[in-house]
Amino acid sequence: xxxxNIDSLDDVIHGRLRLGVMAYLSTAGSADFPLLKTKLxxxxxxxxxxxxxxxxxxxxxxxxxxxxxxxxxxxxxTAQGRKAYIAYLDAMKKLIADSGL
Amino acid sequence: xxxxNIDSLDDVIHGRLRLGVMAYLSTAGSADFPLLKTKLxxxxxxxxxxxxxxxxxxxxxxxxxxxxxxxxxxxxxTAQGRKAYIAYLDAMKKLIADSGL
Numbered sequence: 783x784x785x786x787n788i789d790s791l792d793d794v795i796h797g798r799l800r801l802g803v804m805a806y807l808s809t810a811g812s813a814d815f816p817l818l819k820t821k822l823x824x825x826x827x828x829x830x831x832x833x834x835x836x837x838x839x840x841x842x843x844x845x846x847x848x849x850x851x852x853x854x855x856x857x858x859x860t861a862q863g864r865k866a867y868i869a870y871l872d873a874m875k876k877l878i879a880d881s882g883l
Numbered sequence: 884x885x886x887x888n889i890d891s892l893d894d895v896i897h898g899r900l901r902l903g904v905m906a907y908l909s910t911a912g913s914a915d916f917p918l919l920k921t922k923l924x925x926x927x928x929x930x931x932x933x934x935x936x937x938x939x940x941x942x943x944x945x946x947x948x949x950x951x952x953x954x955x956x957x958x959x960x961t962a963q964g965r966k967a968y969i970a971y972l973d974a975m976k977k978l979i980a981d982s983g984l
Contacts, residue, residue, distance in 0.1 A: 799889060878976060
């Protein structure tokens with residue numbers, strides 16, 4: 783545990799809902815808003831806020847389009863986001879390994 | 884990612900500083916306050932608050948004693964805390980495995 787530094791866990795990713803979004807997008811690549819909401823059992827408001835934080839960090843892009851008359855919001859993981867998520871998981875793997883459990 | 888549920892990550896443990904405390908204690912078993920403060924580069928105030936949350940959850944005990952005239956605070960992981968930490972790491976391992984990274 784001597785080398786574990788909590789700062790190595792990217793705080794933007796660490797928030798539980800944001801972590802859920804990143805985990806989902808790390809395999810799916812992109813998802814529309816209602817799907818994320820369902821998968822993560824989130825409210826509109828909270829999901830919007832957390833997605834904005836991820837967007838501000840450059841980890842996702844949020845695209846808006848109309849499908850027919852219906853607006854659709856698509857969230858896509860960026861290359862930078864994937865890199866940051868991998869770094870986060872690496873830090874977490876280290877924590878797990880150092881815990882020896 | 885279909886089965887990942889962010890609720891599976893115990894929020895009491897997930898907070899970064901609390902996670903750092905739990906990770907440290909998972910190997911050390913117990914530690915005095917100044918050591919935790921140094922290891923986790925925390926302030927007195929924040930560390931106290933987070934330790935109290937862990938104590939309220941039953942994950943650590945906080946003992947106070949005098950060593951000579953000097954008060955000493957010792958934080959010790961409980962069996963319940965270890966169990967919760969293992970469950971947390973298991974959920975995190977699942978997240979990592981499901982991310983396929």
